[in-house]
Amino acid sequence: MAIEWNFNYTGSPQSVILKPGKYKMECYGASGGINNSSWDTDARGGYSKGELTLNKLTTLYVYVGETGFASSSTSNNTKKGFNGGGKGYLNQQVMGTYFSMYGGGATDIRLIGGVWDNSQSLLSRIIVAGGGGGAYYPHTGGAGGGLEGGTGYSANSTHRPGGTQYQGGIGRVSTENGSFGKGCSVITGDGNGNGSGGGGGWFGGSAIIGVGGAGGGSGYVLTKDSYKPIGYTPTSKYYLENVVMTVGGNTTKADGYAKITLLQALPFLNISSYNSTQATFKADHTDPTLLTKIEWFIDDVLKETITTDLTSEKTINYILEDNALHTLKIVVTDSSNTTVEKVLSISKNIMPLPEENVNLNDISTKLIEVNSGFKTGKTSIINTLALKNIDASLNNTLVELSEKIKLSFDSSDASLQDLMNQLTQANNTITQLNTKYKVASGTVTSFADSTKIAYPYLTDNVTKPGSWIKVSNLGFKPNIFFADFDYYDAEYKNNYKLFLFACNGVATQRGVDFSSVTSFIRKSGDEYFHANGWLYSNSEGDVYFNNTGVQIPAYSFDSTQKHTYKWYAVKFI
Structure with a gap:
């Protein structure tokens, strides 16, 4: 029935x-x-x-x-x-x-x-x-x-x-x-x-x-x-x-x-936490009696099949042997052979974002982890080079480090196997990072256009911001875009910080993409900055995120001024 x-x-x-x-x-x-x-x-x-x-x-x-x-x-x-x-x-x-x-x-x-x-x-x-x-x-x-x-x-x-x-x-x-x-x-x-x-x-x-x-x-x-x-x-x-x-x-x-x-009826799976050594999750079903098994894999290698007590919360443990990125996959199956699965990226150094329920705090945290992971990988190479009396530092680019490694090979002043292992591990980490993130940056000058329109966030109103920035030929559609500009008014001795931020396909609290334009000002003699700003809906009017680039409202002190912003764009794959 x-x-x-x-x-x-x-x-x-x-x-x-x-x-x-x-x-x-x-x-x-x-x-x-x-x-x-x-x-x-x-x-x-x-x-x-x-x-x-x-x-x-x-x-x-x-x-x-x-x-x-x-x-x-x-x-x-x-x-x-x-x-x-x-x-x-x-x-x-x-x-x-x-x-x-x-x-x-x-x-x-x-x-x-x-x-x-x-x-x-x-x-x-x-x-x-x-x-x-x-x-x-x-x-x-x-x-x-x-x-x-x-x-x-x-x-x-x-x-x-x-x-x-x-x-x-x-x-x-x-x-x-x-x-x-x-x-x-x-x-x-x-x-x-x-x-x-x-x-x-x-x-x-x-x-x-x-x-x-x-x-x-x-x-x-x-x-x-x-x-x-x-x-x-x-x-x-x-x-x-x-x-x-x-x-x-x-x-x-x-x-x-x-x-x-x-x-x-369908199976479902909720992962409450995970890190580089263990994950905690709970499986369930519209009709729990129909669940048949839970399987989990590391890098597509089956580690365990669970067939009893299927709806209770479970914690699984694993050991990662290196610093590369690995995949943890958990699969839940029911009696009709319907499955639900979740795949997570795990590493000793980096915990990339899950595919769903991303919020802005997660993004900030994960970007810090990405930066830490890069530094850890480079530090490992530099420490190995130091053992061979080869001078290198974190300020060296990966190309420069490769050149130093090549010189050490040519001089036979390093252990070939050790250096090859370190370089392979670093390249593996970097390659896998590149499959998870795309990043671009540059500078762009704002332009005035009194005809372009934008829709203030969560309203039916229409406005004409007047000042805009446009970044073209990105080659990818970013999830996060931000730009900033610093300005000092020598006449009035005021400091200004102009900050633009936009998100696309990121699970904000209301589930609505938006762009923000904020002007921070600290007047002469003030201890703190004071701010005012505007929020606009993305993909409405002349505000857009697409595979050709980004166009969002900017800020100008008057319609004739142009400001050169430094910008960054990040895509989570």
Whole structure:
């Protein structure tokens, strides 16, 4: 029997914690309100479906839409269209019974909980089924769902569009327009107190001021090709497959509902710590009884197969014989021969970054370790040369050290085998480092351009910074880019430090790439620097990271000044 989670309308967020596995997500939007006795005549909610594979324990939040339709002997009991249904101007009374003309609420699944209309929460939705638009009988409200919500129709063939993938439904006047996540609410109504609200959705439907039908809200499913607005937070690991979106697909009931079905149980693996001598990890499974074995390898050589007590935390120990980089691979297998594995780079001197969950503090720490590893390798060579009375120092480049080794070979004043072993070990370390990191540096002069645009971090605003830097022909797409410029104002005796920083594909706390521009100033007589700066979203507007280079905003004291920055770019492979 399939494992299912079912969610009905409650008027509040509902959370679910899912283990790694493949799941089918289904959402049904709510119907719009109409002043007759049947909710399903036209403005039904939409249907959206997709399949999502989760590779770690994940908490999702489900928001189920409320219908805009209800009939009651008192107006206090009418429905309100929870989760984006737009307000109808008046609850209409027909022969002693009140009917609501609110738009229906959307049903969606998100990564961030909270109040339904919180902007960060709305920007974390991964699947949405739109709600239907409200209507004044006999006119027709637009059904919800699909790439574009249904159109609401009125007298004289006038209509109110539904929301799309890119914008809310556009009404006859701006006060009828839908918006992101929200069907339009009627604020004033017409002279007779009539008006119907738009359906909630990915983008909400337009309302109608007066007698007629409002537009339905659009549906949405996150895929590689789906539209992702500015500030949208879900990453590619939440892309869904086998997508279906149907306008008016909720034929079951007036309120919305949602269902999550486990399609395939999967093994998963969490490595809590590792170093040059041991690693600690824990394996598990959507259904733990299906686990069959755990294997671990050093440099693809099997070291142990574990077949008992598979879900308890384990610590494995190993000995590295040299200073080169090695690989530790841990593989978990279940009864269907499905596997999950993680591969780590380990060394006596350097602990490179893991492939996931990289943060800026990790990067700083690992760069220090890389530098230490280089020094250790060079020190080993220098110490060996010293035994043969050959003068060398850390200031020597690797080419210079090679020349000194060559001279020692020519003079037969060194142990050939010792030196070859040291050089081979150093080259091995350097070669393997080059497979993990790419680094470039140089200088670049800022330029003025008042037409280029950038988007301030986590906003929908647009700005024109005016000053930019551009580095071309890198040959790789960096993960970290930073540049700095020092300036002393002799007239006012002020010290300035201009610092630019940008990240790409690095797991920051919000999961959003950004560029920063910071100006530090210490005025004459001050003990401390004071700073001000700006944050911009990467890959938006004229800010970019790609295989040809980097272009980010810079800082200038006025539009005519140009500054020469020293820059560095780092890529983690």
